[in-house]
Amino acid sequence: MAFIKNAWYVACWSGEVKPGEMFHRKLLNELVVFYRKEDGTAVALQDRCPHRFIPLHLGKLVGDAIECAYHGLTFDCSGTCVKNPHGDGKVPAAAKVRSYPVADKHGMLWIWMGSQAADRATIPNYDVLESKAGFATSRGYLHIQANYELMGENLLDLSHITYLHDGYLGSPEQVGAVQVLKEEGGKIHCNRWMPRISVPPIFDMVYRRDGKPVDMWTNMTWIPPSCFLLDSGVHEVDGEREDHGWYYGVHILTPESDKTTHYHFAAAMPPGTNMTPEEAAKFSALRRHAFEAQDKPIIDAQQAAIGDNDFWDMKPVLLSIDAGPVRMRRAIERMVREDAEAEAPVVPVKLIRPAPAPV
Template identity: 40%
Template sequence: MPSSTQPDIGEMSSDASSRFLRNTWYVAAWSQDVAAGSIFSRRILGERVVFFRAATGTVAALADYCPHRFAPLHLGALLPNGRLQCGYHGLEFDAAGACVHNPHGNGVIPPAAHVPAYPVVERHGIVWIWMGKRTADPALIPDFSILEDAGEKLGRHDHIIFDANIDFVTTNLLDLSHVSFLHEGILGNAETIAADIGVRQEGTTLFVTREQSNVRIPPLYRLTYKPDAEVGDLWRVMRWDAPGCMILDSGTTAPGASRDDGSGYYGIHLLTPETATTTHYHFSSVRRHLSAIESQDEAIKAEIARLRRIAFEGQDAPMMAAQQETVRELEAQGRMLRPALLSVDAGPQRYRRIMDTLLAADS
């Protein structure tokens, strides 16, 4: 695809709150972050949600406000019987959001004393939440079973918040040409700029590929392949499912060799809007192979996690926050922003089209 200025990606906006998909599964948290006996609070699509494990061990998600005087429920207590007790005047709620105990007066529970509850499913070590009004179908959760089957190849589960709308972050991940510049010396270098780019769609699932032959191998890929390898063929295949669920199959092999002879890792990238201008980023990794020397694996795992955190938190995050602020300022000046599109935008363009179709059908 040649460089061009096609305008069909749509204008960019620093505030896309009206464009959140609602009838879909969002990643609320890693399962490990919703510990038994504790209360976990998080803002999702701009709404404060309180999570806790019911007596059965299943995760419950309620709107984080009490229907009496609207105190946040996450300031309350999780009782031994699995009920959530408001910290202000002591109303108690079950996992479905029903008030089941009023400690005052004759104990009668007013009809309005209930809290909205959200459907939740725990799968692949992830807490998924459904924020829409349609029936929540667990079959629609994208396949991240790779996380369950990984064993020792599983990396560290991590989470940061980007000061950027989910569209900025998704576009960042579907156009990995930025690694040669923003992540130079970690994930890319001058030799990884030129690439063969491919876009493939299966239903509403998108695959974006970047391939390079005979290039200097970036440090993170040497870690997962051969520490002393200088040049190789690189591949990156990003799978995207709405709204922001991605797996990146990436690695390196000897020039001209098959991918089965090489190695690399699967990068897990899970995006959920916190607000219109901030995004939860859950990330992890799964290596293709362990090292020939077993004792090196813990050190390699720690180094992969460290480098990825530097790249995402120290490099991507400030760039996207600055990008969003620039767009906000330009919009405030009344400018209509249409990106000057490049060949590397083929993936983001297709993403935009799929999302627009899904949003049009969402109600």
């Protein structure tokens, strides 16, 4: 399966790459090892020694370089072999590994795996996770046994909360919500407005505690290729957004392989939110429960049922709620084609020797 390579992806939470240690993960079907230089700057290298293909993370850090566990070739942070302890010590030209641009931003370590120039200014904006924004945050990670597009559809179309998350995030009157779809600068917004509904338990538990009906919104934005930002909340019927009663949900997908996905999620509660630490912990636990015990089993089972079939060849039934997901799929297909062209190696023109002229 082809992925969009020329894009920023979240590899892990920044804190997972600790000084003096290596962290490794498969991303977009490639094995990558991460570590920090002595000055704290993050490094990402292909996690496969070019000699006998041992994962480099099994070796050891020597200053800002990695020494391979098997025969001691040593690679610096640019992936160049800087030491061959054998024979005359000459370093073969092919003794190098790929290094990837990385950036620590918003508490996450971002990686760029394409061959085009990486521009840090294009990293999606998750300022709400920065402590200076004053939001209270919680973070989590799940490993999903499904392709990232299936998980992306789950996030972009939140009509499932009534069914899958009933009793937690959903309430029955959310069915038939007014859904507005907008495309803007490559992003897709899928906004749902649900007036006069019974308050979903998660909001009643942490904000209102009165059980009265509310107006609710879930505004989800897809930021290509696989980042999402949810603005969701409730206020009193016919009221207005207050300085509490809502939150930002950060949902970020990174393909691991064709059928597995790294899922990083976070919540950012506005400064006006008045929750005790116990309530905040309960809020995080409820969200995690919804993703882990409700979304994940469904999406994993969906992937298992699809198997190796092509999604469109299976002729999925399309409903009104699928408008956002279908647009996202079409945009990804287009981006994959464009990306493949950008990545295509330049094929040298073969010179064909003309046949000798007959005599």
